[in-house]
Amino acid sequence: MADFKTHISASTTIGVGYGIAGYFNGMTWDSCIVAAGLCSVSGMLPDLDSDSGIPIRETITFAAAVVPMLMIDRFQEFGLTHAQMVALGVLIYVAIRFGIAEIFKRYTVHRGMWHSVPAALTATLLGFLICSCNELDERIYKALAVFIGFMTHLVLDEMYSIDLRGVRIKKSFGTAIKFFSTRSMWANISTYGKLIIVALLAFSDPVLMEKYGDREPHLPMVAREWFSRIPYVGTALQTTPPSDDEEVPHRAASGRGLLNRASDKSESQPTFGTFLR
Known part of the structure:
Protein backbone atom coordinates (compact mmCIF):
# COMPACT_ATOMS: atom_id res chain seq x y z
CA MET A 1 0.00 0.00 0.00
CA ALA A 2 1.04 3.62 -0.43
CA ASP A 3 2.72 5.30 2.51
CA PHE A 4 1.70 8.47 4.31
CA LYS A 5 3.94 10.74 2.23
CA THR A 6 2.56 9.39 -1.04
CA HIS A 7 -1.05 9.86 0.07
CA ILE A 8 -0.61 13.42 1.28
CA SER A 9 1.41 14.41 -1.80
CA ALA A 10 -1.16 12.99 -4.22
CA SER A 11 -4.20 14.47 -2.48
CA THR A 12 -2.50 17.86 -2.14
CA THR A 13 -1.59 17.94 -5.83
CA ILE A 14 -5.12 16.99 -6.87
CA GLY A 15 -6.52 19.50 -4.36
CA VAL A 16 -4.50 22.33 -5.90
CA GLY A 17 -5.77 21.37 -9.34
CA TYR A 18 -9.33 21.18 -8.01
CA GLY A 19 -9.02 24.63 -6.48
CA ILE A 20 -7.67 26.13 -9.71
CA ALA A 21 -10.45 24.51 -11.71
CA GLY A 22 -13.03 25.91 -9.30
CA TYR A 23 -11.58 29.41 -9.58
CA PHE A 24 -11.82 29.40 -13.38
CA ASN A 25 -15.40 28.16 -13.09
CA GLY A 26 -16.62 31.08 -11.00
CA MET A 27 -15.83 30.08 -7.42
CA THR A 28 -14.33 32.68 -5.10
CA TRP A 29 -10.63 32.43 -4.36
CA ASP A 30 -11.18 31.84 -0.64
CA SER A 31 -13.58 28.95 -1.33
CA CYS A 32 -11.02 27.48 -3.73
CA ILE A 33 -8.30 27.61 -1.08
CA VAL A 34 -10.56 25.92 1.47
CA ALA A 35 -11.56 23.25 -1.06
CA ALA A 36 -7.92 22.57 -1.92
CA GLY A 37 -7.09 22.19 1.77
CA LEU A 38 -10.05 19.89 2.36
CA CYS A 39 -9.02 17.67 -0.55
CA SER A 40 -5.48 17.51 0.79
CA VAL A 41 -6.51 16.57 4.32
CA SER A 42 -9.19 14.14 3.12
CA GLY A 43 -6.44 12.15 1.46
CA MET A 44 -5.43 11.06 4.97
CA LEU A 45 -8.92 10.32 6.31
CA PRO A 46 -9.09 6.62 5.37
CA ASP A 47 -5.96 5.95 7.42
CA LEU A 48 -7.74 6.96 10.62
CA ASP A 49 -8.12 3.22 11.13
CA SER A 50 -4.38 2.71 10.78
CA ASP A 51 -2.37 1.09 13.55
CA SER A 52 0.50 3.53 13.07
CA GLY A 53 0.36 6.84 14.90
CA ILE A 54 1.33 9.33 12.19
CA PRO A 55 -1.85 9.42 10.03
CA ILE A 56 -4.33 9.47 12.86
CA ARG A 57 -2.33 11.98 14.88
CA GLU A 58 -1.87 14.43 12.01
CA THR A 59 -5.41 14.11 10.67
CA ILE A 60 -7.17 14.34 14.01
CA THR A 61 -5.10 17.31 15.14
CA PHE A 62 -5.76 19.20 11.91
CA ALA A 63 -9.47 18.35 11.88
CA ALA A 64 -9.90 19.38 15.51
CA ALA A 65 -8.44 22.79 14.72
CA VAL A 66 -10.17 23.42 11.37
CA VAL A 67 -13.71 22.11 11.97
CA PRO A 68 -14.68 24.84 14.49
CA MET A 69 -13.48 27.51 12.06
CA LEU A 70 -15.53 26.02 9.23
CA MET A 71 -18.64 26.15 11.44
CA ILE A 72 -18.47 29.89 12.21
CA ASP A 73 -21.35 30.67 9.84
CA ARG A 74 -23.51 28.04 11.50
CA PHE A 75 -22.67 29.46 14.93
CA GLN A 76 -23.86 32.84 13.71
CA GLU A 77 -27.10 31.30 12.43
CA PHE A 78 -27.71 29.99 15.95
CA GLY A 79 -27.31 33.53 17.29
CA LEU A 80 -24.34 32.70 19.51
CA THR A 81 -22.23 35.42 21.04
CA HIS A 82 -18.49 35.64 20.48
CA ALA A 83 -17.77 34.07 23.86
CA GLN A 84 -20.21 31.24 23.18
CA MET A 85 -18.57 30.58 19.81
CA VAL A 86 -15.17 30.33 21.47
CA ALA A 87 -16.48 27.98 24.16
CA LEU A 88 -18.25 25.75 21.64
CA GLY A 89 -15.16 25.73 19.44
CA VAL A 90 -13.08 24.49 22.35
CA LEU A 91 -15.62 21.75 23.09
CA ILE A 92 -15.56 20.62 19.46
CA TYR A 93 -11.77 20.57 19.48
CA VAL A 94 -11.68 18.41 22.61
CA ALA A 95 -14.39 16.09 21.27
CA ILE A 96 -12.53 15.50 18.00
CA ARG A 97 -9.03 15.46 19.43
CA PHE A 98 -9.76 12.92 22.15
CA GLY A 99 -13.24 11.45 21.60
CA ILE A 100 -13.17 10.74 17.85
CA ALA A 101 -9.57 9.57 18.00
CA GLU A 102 -10.38 7.09 20.76
CA ILE A 103 -13.40 5.76 18.86
CA PHE A 104 -11.32 5.04 15.77
CA LYS A 105 -8.62 3.45 17.88
CA ARG A 106 -11.01 1.12 19.68
CA TYR A 107 -13.63 0.19 17.10
CA THR A 108 -11.94 0.14 13.69
CA VAL A 109 -9.51 -2.20 11.99
CA HIS A 110 -7.13 -1.25 9.22
CA ARG A 111 -8.57 -1.73 5.74
CA GLY A 112 -11.99 -2.30 7.28
CA MET A 113 -15.21 -0.56 6.24
CA TRP A 114 -13.66 2.85 6.82
CA HIS A 115 -11.72 2.04 3.64
CA SER A 116 -14.86 1.93 1.49
CA VAL A 117 -17.07 3.96 -0.83
CA PRO A 118 -19.93 4.39 1.71
CA ALA A 119 -17.37 5.76 4.19
CA ALA A 120 -16.27 8.25 1.53
CA LEU A 121 -19.90 9.31 1.05
CA THR A 122 -20.34 9.70 4.82
CA ALA A 123 -17.25 11.92 5.02
CA THR A 124 -18.54 13.94 2.05
CA LEU A 125 -21.92 14.59 3.67
CA LEU A 126 -20.23 15.51 6.94
CA GLY A 127 -18.15 18.00 4.98
CA PHE A 128 -21.35 19.42 3.50
CA LEU A 129 -22.83 19.89 6.98
CA ILE A 130 -19.66 21.35 8.49
CA CYS A 131 -18.91 23.79 5.65
CA SER A 132 -21.87 25.99 6.44
CA CYS A 133 -22.63 29.01 4.28
CA ASN A 134 -25.64 30.44 2.49
CA GLU A 135 -24.37 29.56 -0.99
CA LEU A 136 -25.37 26.00 -1.86
CA ASP A 137 -22.96 25.77 -4.79
CA GLU A 138 -19.98 26.58 -2.58
CA ARG A 139 -20.99 23.97 -0.01
CA ILE A 140 -21.35 21.29 -2.67
CA TYR A 141 -18.02 22.35 -4.16
CA LYS A 142 -16.25 21.96 -0.82
CA ALA A 143 -18.02 18.69 -0.03
CA LEU A 144 -16.90 17.24 -3.36
CA ALA A 145 -13.34 18.17 -2.41
CA VAL A 146 -13.66 15.82 0.58
CA PHE A 147 -14.94 13.03 -1.66
CA ILE A 148 -12.13 13.49 -4.20
CA GLY A 149 -9.44 13.47 -1.52
CA PHE A 150 -10.93 10.40 0.16
CA MET A 151 -11.24 8.49 -3.12
CA THR A 152 -7.71 9.48 -4.11
CA HIS A 153 -6.46 7.58 -1.07
CA LEU A 154 -8.53 4.51 -1.92
CA VAL A 155 -7.41 4.48 -5.55
CA LEU A 156 -3.75 4.73 -4.53
CA ASP A 157 -4.19 1.82 -2.13
CA GLU A 158 -5.62 -0.32 -4.92
CA MET A 159 -2.87 0.72 -7.32
CA TYR A 160 -0.18 -0.23 -4.83
CA SER A 161 -1.87 -3.60 -4.38
CA ILE A 162 -0.64 -4.54 -7.86
CA ASP A 163 3.01 -5.54 -8.14
CA LEU A 164 3.97 -4.32 -11.59
CA ARG A 165 7.47 -5.75 -11.41
CA GLY A 166 6.32 -9.28 -10.71
CA VAL A 167 3.00 -8.75 -12.49
CA ARG A 168 0.99 -10.14 -9.61
CA ILE A 169 -1.87 -9.01 -7.42
CA LYS A 170 -1.30 -8.74 -3.68
CA LYS A 171 -3.72 -10.02 -1.06
CA SER A 172 -4.68 -6.45 -0.16
CA PHE A 173 -6.23 -5.89 -3.60
CA GLY A 174 -9.94 -5.08 -3.35
CA THR A 175 -9.86 -4.08 0.32
CA ALA A 176 -9.90 -0.32 -0.32
CA ILE A 177 -12.53 0.44 -2.98
CA LYS A 178 -15.42 -1.68 -1.75
CA PHE A 179 -19.08 -1.34 -0.85
CA PHE A 180 -19.32 -4.01 1.83
CA SER A 181 -17.12 -6.22 3.97
CA THR A 182 -17.09 -9.99 3.78
CA ARG A 183 -15.53 -10.27 7.23
CA SER A 184 -18.12 -8.56 9.41
CA MET A 185 -21.83 -8.05 8.80
CA TRP A 186 -22.01 -5.70 11.78
CA ALA A 187 -19.42 -3.44 10.12
CA ASN A 188 -21.67 -3.21 7.05
CA ILE A 189 -24.75 -2.41 9.13
CA SER A 190 -22.88 0.20 11.16
CA THR A 191 -21.35 1.87 8.10
CA TYR A 192 -24.58 2.12 6.13
CA GLY A 193 -26.51 3.12 9.25
CA LYS A 194 -24.20 6.10 9.78
CA LEU A 195 -24.45 6.96 6.09
CA ILE A 196 -28.26 7.03 6.25
CA ILE A 197 -28.29 9.20 9.38
CA VAL A 198 -25.83 11.71 7.94
CA ALA A 199 -27.71 11.74 4.62
CA LEU A 200 -30.98 12.58 6.39
CA LEU A 201 -29.26 15.42 8.24
CA ALA A 202 -27.74 16.75 5.03
CA PHE A 203 -30.96 16.56 3.01
CA SER A 204 -32.87 18.38 5.76
CA ASP A 205 -30.36 21.23 5.81
CA PRO A 206 -32.15 24.62 5.64
CA VAL A 207 -30.11 25.84 2.66
CA LEU A 208 -30.90 22.71 0.68
CA MET A 209 -34.58 22.72 1.67
CA GLU A 210 -34.91 26.39 0.75
CA LYS A 211 -33.89 25.62 -2.82
CA TYR A 212 -35.41 22.19 -3.37
CA GLY A 213 -37.99 21.84 -0.58
CA ASP A 214 -41.77 22.33 -0.62
CA ARG A 215 -42.35 26.02 -1.26
CA GLU A 216 -46.16 25.79 -1.45
CA PRO A 217 -47.38 24.07 1.71
CA HIS A 218 -50.96 25.24 1.08
CA THR A 240 -69.08 20.74 17.83
CA PRO A 241 -71.31 19.58 14.97
CA PRO A 242 -75.06 19.77 15.74
CA SER A 243 -77.12 16.68 16.30
CA ASP A 244 -79.58 15.32 13.76
CA ASP A 245 -82.56 16.82 15.66
CA GLU A 246 -81.21 20.38 15.57
CA GLU A 247 -82.14 22.73 12.79
Whole structure:
Protein backbone atom coordinates (compact mmCIF):
# COMPACT_ATOMS: atom_id res chain seq x y z
CA MET A 1 0.00 0.00 0.00
CA ALA A 2 1.04 3.62 -0.43
CA ASP A 3 2.72 5.30 2.51
CA PHE A 4 1.70 8.47 4.31
CA LYS A 5 3.94 10.74 2.23
CA THR A 6 2.56 9.39 -1.04
CA HIS A 7 -1.05 9.86 0.07
CA ILE A 8 -0.61 13.42 1.28
CA SER A 9 1.41 14.41 -1.80
CA ALA A 10 -1.16 12.99 -4.22
CA SER A 11 -4.20 14.47 -2.48
CA THR A 12 -2.50 17.86 -2.14
CA THR A 13 -1.59 17.94 -5.83
CA ILE A 14 -5.12 16.99 -6.87
CA GLY A 15 -6.52 19.50 -4.36
CA VAL A 16 -4.50 22.33 -5.90
CA GLY A 17 -5.77 21.37 -9.34
CA TYR A 18 -9.33 21.18 -8.01
CA GLY A 19 -9.02 24.63 -6.48
CA ILE A 20 -7.67 26.13 -9.71
CA ALA A 21 -10.45 24.51 -11.71
CA GLY A 22 -13.03 25.91 -9.30
CA TYR A 23 -11.58 29.41 -9.58
CA PHE A 24 -11.82 29.40 -13.38
CA ASN A 25 -15.40 28.16 -13.09
CA GLY A 26 -16.62 31.08 -11.00
CA MET A 27 -15.83 30.08 -7.42
CA THR A 28 -14.33 32.68 -5.10
CA TRP A 29 -10.63 32.43 -4.36
CA ASP A 30 -11.18 31.84 -0.64
CA SER A 31 -13.58 28.95 -1.33
CA CYS A 32 -11.02 27.48 -3.73
CA ILE A 33 -8.30 27.61 -1.08
CA VAL A 34 -10.56 25.92 1.47
CA ALA A 35 -11.56 23.25 -1.06
CA ALA A 36 -7.92 22.57 -1.92
CA GLY A 37 -7.09 22.19 1.77
CA LEU A 38 -10.05 19.89 2.36
CA CYS A 39 -9.02 17.67 -0.55
CA SER A 40 -5.48 17.51 0.79
CA VAL A 41 -6.51 16.57 4.32
CA SER A 42 -9.19 14.14 3.12
CA GLY A 43 -6.44 12.15 1.46
CA MET A 44 -5.43 11.06 4.97
CA LEU A 45 -8.92 10.32 6.31
CA PRO A 46 -9.09 6.62 5.37
CA ASP A 47 -5.96 5.95 7.42
CA LEU A 48 -7.74 6.96 10.62
CA ASP A 49 -8.12 3.22 11.13
CA SER A 50 -4.38 2.71 10.78
CA ASP A 51 -2.37 1.09 13.55
CA SER A 52 0.50 3.53 13.07
CA GLY A 53 0.36 6.84 14.90
CA ILE A 54 1.33 9.33 12.19
CA PRO A 55 -1.85 9.42 10.03
CA ILE A 56 -4.33 9.47 12.86
CA ARG A 57 -2.33 11.98 14.88
CA GLU A 58 -1.87 14.43 12.01
CA THR A 59 -5.41 14.11 10.67
CA ILE A 60 -7.17 14.34 14.01
CA THR A 61 -5.10 17.31 15.14
CA PHE A 62 -5.76 19.20 11.91
CA ALA A 63 -9.47 18.35 11.88
CA ALA A 64 -9.90 19.38 15.51
CA ALA A 65 -8.44 22.79 14.72
CA VAL A 66 -10.17 23.42 11.37
CA VAL A 67 -13.71 22.11 11.97
CA PRO A 68 -14.68 24.84 14.49
CA MET A 69 -13.48 27.51 12.06
CA LEU A 70 -15.53 26.02 9.23
CA MET A 71 -18.64 26.15 11.44
CA ILE A 72 -18.47 29.89 12.21
CA ASP A 73 -21.35 30.67 9.84
CA ARG A 74 -23.51 28.04 11.50
CA PHE A 75 -22.67 29.46 14.93
CA GLN A 76 -23.86 32.84 13.71
CA GLU A 77 -27.10 31.30 12.43
CA PHE A 78 -27.71 29.99 15.95
CA GLY A 79 -27.31 33.53 17.29
CA LEU A 80 -24.34 32.70 19.51
CA THR A 81 -22.23 35.42 21.04
CA HIS A 82 -18.49 35.64 20.48
CA ALA A 83 -17.77 34.07 23.86
CA GLN A 84 -20.21 31.24 23.18
CA MET A 85 -18.57 30.58 19.81
CA VAL A 86 -15.17 30.33 21.47
CA ALA A 87 -16.48 27.98 24.16
CA LEU A 88 -18.25 25.75 21.64
CA GLY A 89 -15.16 25.73 19.44
CA VAL A 90 -13.08 24.49 22.35
CA LEU A 91 -15.62 21.75 23.09
CA ILE A 92 -15.56 20.62 19.46
CA TYR A 93 -11.77 20.57 19.48
CA VAL A 94 -11.68 18.41 22.61
CA ALA A 95 -14.39 16.09 21.27
CA ILE A 96 -12.53 15.50 18.00
CA ARG A 97 -9.03 15.46 19.43
CA PHE A 98 -9.76 12.92 22.15
CA GLY A 99 -13.24 11.45 21.60
CA ILE A 100 -13.17 10.74 17.85
CA ALA A 101 -9.57 9.57 18.00
CA GLU A 102 -10.38 7.09 20.76
CA ILE A 103 -13.40 5.76 18.86
CA PHE A 104 -11.32 5.04 15.77
CA LYS A 105 -8.62 3.45 17.88
CA ARG A 106 -11.01 1.12 19.68
CA TYR A 107 -13.63 0.19 17.10
CA THR A 108 -11.94 0.14 13.69
CA VAL A 109 -9.51 -2.20 11.99
CA HIS A 110 -7.13 -1.25 9.22
CA ARG A 111 -8.57 -1.73 5.74
CA GLY A 112 -11.99 -2.30 7.28
CA MET A 113 -15.21 -0.56 6.24
CA TRP A 114 -13.66 2.85 6.82
CA HIS A 115 -11.72 2.04 3.64
CA SER A 116 -14.86 1.93 1.49
CA VAL A 117 -17.07 3.96 -0.83
CA PRO A 118 -19.93 4.39 1.71
CA ALA A 119 -17.37 5.76 4.19
CA ALA A 120 -16.27 8.25 1.53
CA LEU A 121 -19.90 9.31 1.05
CA THR A 122 -20.34 9.70 4.82
CA ALA A 123 -17.25 11.92 5.02
CA THR A 124 -18.54 13.94 2.05
CA LEU A 125 -21.92 14.59 3.67
CA LEU A 126 -20.23 15.51 6.94
CA GLY A 127 -18.15 18.00 4.98
CA PHE A 128 -21.35 19.42 3.50
CA LEU A 129 -22.83 19.89 6.98
CA ILE A 130 -19.66 21.35 8.49
CA CYS A 131 -18.91 23.79 5.65
CA SER A 132 -21.87 25.99 6.44
CA CYS A 133 -22.63 29.01 4.28
CA ASN A 134 -25.64 30.44 2.49
CA GLU A 135 -24.37 29.56 -0.99
CA LEU A 136 -25.37 26.00 -1.86
CA ASP A 137 -22.96 25.77 -4.79
CA GLU A 138 -19.98 26.58 -2.58
CA ARG A 139 -20.99 23.97 -0.01
CA ILE A 140 -21.35 21.29 -2.67
CA TYR A 141 -18.02 22.35 -4.16
CA LYS A 142 -16.25 21.96 -0.82
CA ALA A 143 -18.02 18.69 -0.03
CA LEU A 144 -16.90 17.24 -3.36
CA ALA A 145 -13.34 18.17 -2.41
CA VAL A 146 -13.66 15.82 0.58
CA PHE A 147 -14.94 13.03 -1.66
CA ILE A 148 -12.13 13.49 -4.20
CA GLY A 149 -9.44 13.47 -1.52
CA PHE A 150 -10.93 10.40 0.16
CA MET A 151 -11.24 8.49 -3.12
CA THR A 152 -7.71 9.48 -4.11
CA HIS A 153 -6.46 7.58 -1.07
CA LEU A 154 -8.53 4.51 -1.92
CA VAL A 155 -7.41 4.48 -5.55
CA LEU A 156 -3.75 4.73 -4.53
CA ASP A 157 -4.19 1.82 -2.13
CA GLU A 158 -5.62 -0.32 -4.92
CA MET A 159 -2.87 0.72 -7.32
CA TYR A 160 -0.18 -0.23 -4.83
CA SER A 161 -1.87 -3.60 -4.38
CA ILE A 162 -0.64 -4.54 -7.86
CA ASP A 163 3.01 -5.54 -8.14
CA LEU A 164 3.97 -4.32 -11.59
CA ARG A 165 7.47 -5.75 -11.41
CA GLY A 166 6.32 -9.28 -10.71
CA VAL A 167 3.00 -8.75 -12.49
CA ARG A 168 0.99 -10.14 -9.61
CA ILE A 169 -1.87 -9.01 -7.42
CA LYS A 170 -1.30 -8.74 -3.68
CA LYS A 171 -3.72 -10.02 -1.06
CA SER A 172 -4.68 -6.45 -0.16
CA PHE A 173 -6.23 -5.89 -3.60
CA GLY A 174 -9.94 -5.08 -3.35
CA THR A 175 -9.86 -4.08 0.32
CA ALA A 176 -9.90 -0.32 -0.32
CA ILE A 177 -12.53 0.44 -2.98
CA LYS A 178 -15.42 -1.68 -1.75
CA PHE A 179 -19.08 -1.34 -0.85
CA PHE A 180 -19.32 -4.01 1.83
CA SER A 181 -17.12 -6.22 3.97
CA THR A 182 -17.09 -9.99 3.78
CA ARG A 183 -15.53 -10.27 7.23
CA SER A 184 -18.12 -8.56 9.41
CA MET A 185 -21.83 -8.05 8.80
CA TRP A 186 -22.01 -5.70 11.78
CA ALA A 187 -19.42 -3.44 10.12
CA ASN A 188 -21.67 -3.21 7.05
CA ILE A 189 -24.75 -2.41 9.13
CA SER A 190 -22.88 0.20 11.16
CA THR A 191 -21.35 1.87 8.10
CA TYR A 192 -24.58 2.12 6.13
CA GLY A 193 -26.51 3.12 9.25
CA LYS A 194 -24.20 6.10 9.78
CA LEU A 195 -24.45 6.96 6.09
CA ILE A 196 -28.26 7.03 6.25
CA ILE A 197 -28.29 9.20 9.38
CA VAL A 198 -25.83 11.71 7.94
CA ALA A 199 -27.71 11.74 4.62
CA LEU A 200 -30.98 12.58 6.39
CA LEU A 201 -29.26 15.42 8.24
CA ALA A 202 -27.74 16.75 5.03
CA PHE A 203 -30.96 16.56 3.01
CA SER A 204 -32.87 18.38 5.76
CA ASP A 205 -30.36 21.23 5.81
CA PRO A 206 -32.15 24.62 5.64
CA VAL A 207 -30.11 25.84 2.66
CA LEU A 208 -30.90 22.71 0.68
CA MET A 209 -34.58 22.72 1.67
CA GLU A 210 -34.91 26.39 0.75
CA LYS A 211 -33.89 25.62 -2.82
CA TYR A 212 -35.41 22.19 -3.37
CA GLY A 213 -37.99 21.84 -0.58
CA ASP A 214 -41.77 22.33 -0.62
CA ARG A 215 -42.35 26.02 -1.26
CA GLU A 216 -46.16 25.79 -1.45
CA PRO A 217 -47.38 24.07 1.71
CA HIS A 218 -50.96 25.24 1.08
CA LEU A 219 -53.99 23.53 -0.35
CA PRO A 220 -54.14 23.00 -4.12
CA MET A 221 -56.03 25.61 -6.14
CA VAL A 222 -59.04 23.35 -6.77
CA ALA A 223 -59.38 22.59 -3.06
CA ARG A 224 -59.13 26.28 -2.11
CA GLU A 225 -61.83 27.22 -4.60
CA TRP A 226 -64.12 24.48 -3.31
CA PHE A 227 -63.73 25.44 0.34
CA SER A 228 -64.24 29.12 -0.47
CA ARG A 229 -67.75 28.28 -1.73
CA ILE A 230 -68.79 26.77 1.62
CA PRO A 231 -69.13 29.63 4.13
CA TYR A 232 -69.77 27.47 7.17
CA VAL A 233 -66.88 25.04 6.75
CA GLY A 234 -64.49 27.17 8.80
CA THR A 235 -66.77 27.40 11.81
CA ALA A 236 -67.85 23.78 11.49
CA LEU A 237 -64.27 22.62 11.97
CA GLN A 238 -63.91 24.67 15.15
CA THR A 239 -67.21 23.87 16.87
CA THR A 240 -69.08 20.74 17.83
CA PRO A 241 -71.31 19.58 14.97
CA PRO A 242 -75.06 19.77 15.74
CA SER A 243 -77.12 16.68 16.30
CA ASP A 244 -79.58 15.32 13.76
CA ASP A 245 -82.56 16.82 15.66
CA GLU A 246 -81.21 20.38 15.57
CA GLU A 247 -82.14 22.73 12.79
CA VAL A 248 -79.38 24.15 10.62
CA PRO A 249 -81.12 26.83 8.53
CA HIS A 250 -77.90 28.59 7.65
CA ARG A 251 -76.49 25.34 6.32
CA ALA A 252 -79.64 24.60 4.32
CA ALA A 253 -79.76 28.13 2.97
CA SER A 254 -76.12 27.94 2.06
CA GLY A 255 -76.69 24.64 0.29
CA ARG A 256 -79.67 26.05 -1.65
CA GLY A 257 -77.61 29.06 -2.58
CA LEU A 258 -74.87 26.90 -3.99
CA LEU A 259 -77.38 24.86 -5.98
CA ASN A 260 -79.07 28.00 -7.33
CA ARG A 261 -75.74 29.51 -8.37
CA ALA A 262 -74.74 26.26 -10.02
CA SER A 263 -78.06 26.07 -11.95
CA ASP A 264 -77.83 29.71 -13.03
CA LYS A 265 -74.29 29.16 -14.19
CA SER A 266 -75.27 26.08 -16.15
CA GLU A 267 -78.12 27.99 -17.86
CA SER A 268 -75.99 30.99 -18.75
CA GLN A 269 -73.07 29.04 -20.17
CA PRO A 270 -73.28 27.00 -23.38
CA THR A 271 -73.08 23.26 -23.01
CA PHE A 272 -71.76 20.53 -25.23
CA GLY A 273 -75.32 19.76 -26.34
CA THR A 274 -75.75 23.37 -27.49
CA PHE A 275 -72.90 23.02 -29.93
CA LEU A 276 -74.41 19.82 -31.30
CA ARG A 277 -77.59 21.67 -32.19
